[in-house]
Amino acid sequence: MSTPSRPQIPRRALAALCVVCAVLALGAAAMLLRPAADAPAASTPASAMTVEVTAPDRRDWPQVLPGSGPIAPWQEIVVSPETGGLRVAELLVDVGAVVRRGQVLARLADDSLQVDLRKQQAVVAQSRSSLEQASAYVRRADAVGATGSLSDQQIEEYRISEATARATLQSAQADLDSVKLKLAQTRVLAPDDGVVSSRAGIVGNVASAGTELLRLVRQGRLEWRPELDANAIAAVKAGQKAELTLPGGERTTGTVRVAAPTLSTNTGRATVYVSLDGASTARAGMFASGRLRLGSTPAATLPQSAIVMRDGRAYVYLVDGGNKVSAQAVTTGRRQDDRVELLSPMPGDARVVASGGALLSDGVQVTVARQEAAR
Numbered sequence: 618m619s620t621p622s623r624p625q626i627p628r629r630a631l632a633a634l635c636v637v638c639a640v641l642a643l644g645a646a647a648m649l650l651r652p653a654a655d656a657p658a659a660s661t662p663a664s665a666m667t668v669e670v671t672a673p674d675r676r677d678w679p680q681v682l683p684g685s686g687p688i689a690p691w692q693e694i695v696v697s698p699e700t701g702g703l704r705v706a707e708l709l710v711d712v713g714a715v716v717r718r719g720q721v722l723a724r725l726a727d728d729s730l731q732v733d734l735r736k737q738q739a740v741v742a743q744s745r746s747s748l749e750q751a752s753a754y755v756r757r758a759d760a761v762g763a764t765g766s767l768s769d770q771q772i773e774e775y776r777i778s779e780a781t782a783r784a785t786l787q788s789a790q791a792d793l794d795s796v797k798l799k800l801a802q803t804r805v806l807a808p809d810d811g812v813v814s815s816r817a818g819i820v821g822n823v824a825s826a827g828t829e830l831l832r833l834v835r836q837g838r839l840e841w842r843p844e845l846d847a848n849a850i851a852a853v854k855a856g857q858k859a860e861l862t863l864p865g866g867e868r869t870t871g872t873v874r875v876a877a878p879t880l881s882t883n884t885g886r887a888t889v890y891v892s893l894d895g896a897s898t899a900r901a902g903m904f905a906s907g908r909l910r911l912g913s914t915p916a917a918t919l920p921q922s923a924i925v926m927r928d929g930r931a932y933v934y935l936v937d938g939g940n941k942v943s944a945q946a947v948t949t950g951r952r953q954d955d956r957v958e959l960l961s962p963m964p965g966d967a968r969v970v971a972s973g974g975a976l977l978s979d980g981v982q983v984t985v986a987r988q989e990a991a992r
Contacts, residue, residue: 664984666976670936670968673917673959678951680914682852684843684889685906688899691838691892694811696722700802701826703727705818708830712816716807716833723818723830725803734800737793744786751779805830812837814901834901839893841871841905844886850876852911859891861907869897873909916951916958922972924949924957934970934977940985942970942977 703725710722754775758767811833818830841861845853857873871891880887889909893899924947925932931949934942950958963969968985970977977983 663982664940665981666973667984667986668936668942668973668977669971669986671920671923671971672967672969673919673963673965674956675915675917675965676956677913678916678918678953678958680852680911681908681951682845682849682911683906683908684845685904686841686843686888688839688841688893688901688903688905690814690834690901691840692835693814694808694833694835695829696805696807696831696833697827697829698723698725698802698805698824699826700725700799701824701828703729703803703824705820705822705824705830708816708818708820710813710816710831712813714813715837716811716813718807718809720807721804722807723805725805725824727800727803730796730800730803733796734793737789737796741786741789741793744782744789748779748782748786751775751782755779807833809833809835810837811835837895839897839899839901840874841891841893841899841907842888843891843907843909844881844884844888846886847880850880850887850889853889853909857912858910859907860910861891861905863897863899863905864903867898869899870894871897917963918953918956919959919969920971921952921955921957923969923974925974932974934974936968936970936983936985940983942981942983943979944977 705723706726707724708722709724710716710720716722755772758772758775761767813831814834815832816830817832818824818828824830841859853873853876855873855875859871859873860868861871862868871893874890874892876890877888891909899905919933923933925934925944931947932944933947934944936942945961945963947959947961947963950960952958970983
C-alpha cells in the first residue's frame with residue numbers, strides 16, 4: 618500500500634507569507650519602542666501662555682515737581698484819596714476795567730476847596746502888598762539915611778518890617794500851594810497800569826484820607842503760588858517753566874519768578890511764585906494744580922502694561938534663557954504718556970514681559986512671541 622504524498626506549497630505563496638511575517642514583526646517592534654521615544658517629549662513642561670517681551674528703553678525725560686496752590690495778583694494797588702472830609706462826587710471806572718497810569722478814577726467834590734482857594738489867593742495878594750510897602754520904606758530910608766534925617770533905629774525897624782512882610786508872604790504862598798494841592802487831590806488818579814478788581818467806594822459818601830475806593834491788579838499780572846516741601850524747594854530756580862491746569866480743565870504756562878527764601882513755621886513748606894502768561898484766562902482766587910519743569914534727565918523706561926501691582930508693590934516679570942518667568946520687585950518714578958520710569962537697577966538686555974504679567978507666577982513656562990516669529 619503506497620503512502621499518500623504531502624501537498625507542495627507554491628514558491629510564490631511561500632514568499633508572500635514571509636513578507637507578511639516580516640511586516641508584523643516590524644510593527645510589533647515599533648509598538649514596543651514607541652514609549653521609549655515619546656518619553657522625552659512627555660517630560661517637557663507645557664507653556665502657560667504666549668507673551669511678548671521688551672527691554673528697558675533709556676530716554677531723556679523732563680524732571681518735574683508737582684504742586685498746587687492759589688492764583689493771586691502779582692501786586693495789588695489800593696486806590697484811596699489823599700485828602701479827607703470830602704464827598705465822593707463820581708466813580709469813573711467799574712470792576713474789570715483796564716486803566717492806565719495817570720487816568721482819573723474818581724472825583725471828590727471840590728466846592729469848599731474852591732472857596733478856600735479864593736480866600737488864600739486874597740491873603741497872598743494882601744501879603745504881597747504889605748511886602749511892597751515895607752520895601753518902599755526901606756528904599757526911602759536908605760536914600761535919606763546919609764543926611765541924618767532918620768535915626769539908625771528907625772532905619773532898622775523898616776528893614777525888620779520888610780523881612781516880616783516877606784516871611785508873611787511866603788507863609789501865605791505856602792498855604793495857597795496847600796489848597797491847590799488838595800484841590801488837585803480831588804481827582805483820584807491811577808498810580809500804575811492795572812485792572813480794577815474791586816470797587817468799595819460809594820458815590821455820596823464822605824471819604825476820609827486813606828479810605829479804599831478801588832483796588833487794582835497791578836499791570837494785570839497774576840501769579841500761581843504752589844507750596845513745596847523743604848527737600849524739593851532747593852531744586853527750584855528763577856526762570857524755570859511751569860505748566861498748570863485751571864479748574865475748567867484749561868492748561869496754561871508760566872515762569873518761576875522767585876522761590877520764597879523762608880519756610881512757613883506752621884506747615885514747613887515754602888511758596889513758589891510763578892508768573893502766568895498774559896494770554897491765560899486764569900482769575901485771581903482760583904486754585905490750580907500743575908508741575909514745575911526742572912530740566913531733563915535720563916530715565917530707563919518700560920511700558921505701563923509691563924508693571925504689575927500686587928500688595929501695594931510694583932513688579933515686573935523677567936524671562937530667562939529657558940523661557941521661564943520670575944517676578945522682580947521694582948521702584949517706579951516719573952510717568953509720561955504710556956511709559957513709566959524704572960528706578961531699580963536692571964540690565965539693559967533684560968527680557969521683560971510686556972503685558973499680561975498679572976496672569977503669571979514664578980517659574981511658569983511661557984512662549985515668547987518674537988522667538989516663534991523668528992523660527
